[in-house]
Amino acid sequence: MSNLMSNYSPLDVTFAKGRGCWLTDTSGKRxxxxxSGVGVVNLGHCHPKITQSIIEQSQELLHTSNWYRIGHQEELAVRLCKLANMDKVFFSNSGAEANEAAIKIARLFARQKGIDIPVILTAKESFHGRTMATLSATGSSKVQAGFSPLMSEFIHVDFDDVDAINQYSDNKNIVAVMLEPIQGEAGVIIPQQDYLNEVKAVCEKNDWLFILDEVQSGMGRSGKLFAHQYNDLTPDVLCLAKGLGNGVPIGACLAKGRAAEMLIAGTHGSTFGGNPLVCKVALSVLDVFEEDAILENVNAMSDYINNQLKKNLEDCSAVTQIRVKGLMIGIGLDENIIDCTQLLQKALEDELLINITGNSIRLLPPLIITQQEVDILIKKIIKLINA
Ligand SMILES: Cc1ncc(COP(=O)(O)O)c(C=O)c1O
Incomplete structure (x- = not known):
């Protein structure tokens, strides 16, 4: 009998130690x-520079609250704004909270425009978090089940279809479009190259905010620091979390121009948000990206994985599609041929940690993965699918 609430159903394994791409369980099995802890420990488990940063900062100062200035927070804001071409940042503790801040910004933007019932367009099959606002934004009835009344001010449109967004151009209540540049929880759904540019153009035409949720696709996961950088555009609001802290809980809502001026004193806050520890660690994460040429590795390993998967699995009847962007990898499976419900456990028995979402295998390996490790991974995936 566990004293934990039953909202998770963990596999029966407990990990004691992690290094790079590898975890060791309490019995010593690797x-x-x-x-990567669902796209979090992008630099690998216990990266020495991150561990050092945690040790050093924990010996100086952990927390003071946002009632006082926080040097590391100010420094992190400068660096993130420069990297993302944004103006201002609000720091949260998670992805859902970063998105909550984005939704609140859209609400305040609506007030300025005199809109009483502001509506945000989001995508079907999207995932934006588990708080009431973000689960309402999420385009999944499974995530929403049991939690009505939802916030009704979200309209879910088809992903990767600009016409589905454009058709709301006459609706005076729309204030923003909120999208993942690559849908992660849906199984790594990559839109056509021009989609984000076309959506941005519709937002500009209608004076809507363009909010990008890069909680999963950001921080190098896609092969660019931010996935929207494959397009020549800057969103009005950009949400980050997961890999930003490599395991310490930090989220960030970045905003540009008018959107950056919406949150004023007293309108939003978080006790823990952006404390000295998490900001120092996030600064170290950015240092590692520069010092260790992480993006170069992501792109090299992405090409290698893509080729290997296609070479070995394209002719496999159980595989319907192989989707790769950076180190976001989705392998679509034919459920008539393969029982997806068994795959997690089977992979675990082969000492492999993966995710199954719908009828896809989702892989988010650490961005520091080596070619030898890719070979190990590919071998295990082929064995799993052919078993
Ligand atoms: C795109 C996206 N947005 C938001 C979230 C929610 O983040 P968190 O679980 O940190 O609240 C996730 C988590 O998987 C995500 O993938």
Whole structure:
């Protein structure tokens, strides 16, 4: 009998130690972590520079609250704004909270425009978090089940279809479009190259905010620091979390221009948000990206994985599609041929950690993965699918 609430159904394994792409369980068995704690430990488990940063900062100062200035927070804001071409940042503790801040910004933007019932367009199959606002924004009835009344001011449109957004141009209540540049929880759904540019153009035409949720696709995961940088555009609001802290809880809502001026004193806050520890660690994460040429590795390993998967699995009847962008990898499976419900456990028995979402295998391996480790991963995936 566990005293934990039953909202998770964890696999029956407990990890004691992690290094790079590898986790060791309490019995000493080693596993290849192809999920990185759901896209969080992008620099690998216990990266020495991150561990050092945690040690050093914990000896100086952990927390003071946002009632006082926080040097590391100010420094992190400068660096993130420069990297993302944004103006201002609000720091939260999670992805959902970063998105909550974005939704509140859209609400305040609506007030300025005199809109009483502001509506945000989001995508079907999207995932934006588990708070009431973000689960309402999420385009999944499974995530929403049991939690009505939802916030009704979200309209879910088809992803990767600009016409589905454009058709709301006459609706005076729309204030923003909120999208993931690559849908992660849906199984790594990559839109056509021009989609984000076309949506941005519709937002500009209608004076809507363009909010990008890069909680999963950001921080190098896609092969660019931010996935929207594959397009020549800057969003009005950009949400980050997961890999920003490599395991310490930090989220960030970045905004540009008018959107950056919406949150004024007293309108939003978080006790823990952006404390000295998490900001120092996030600064170290950015240092590692520069010092260790992380993006170069992501792109090299992405090409290699893509080729290997296609070479070995394209002719496999159980595989319907192989989707790769950076180190976001989705392998679509034919459920008539393969029982997806068994795959997590089977992978675990082969000392491999993956995710199954719908009828896809999702892989988010650490961005520091080596070619030898890719070979191990590919071998295990082929074995899993052919078993
Ligand atoms: C795109 C996206 N947005 C938001 C979230 C929610 O983040 P968190 O679980 O940190 O609240 C996730 C988590 O998987 C995500 O993938």
């Amino acid at each position: 596993y290849f972590d192809a999920l």
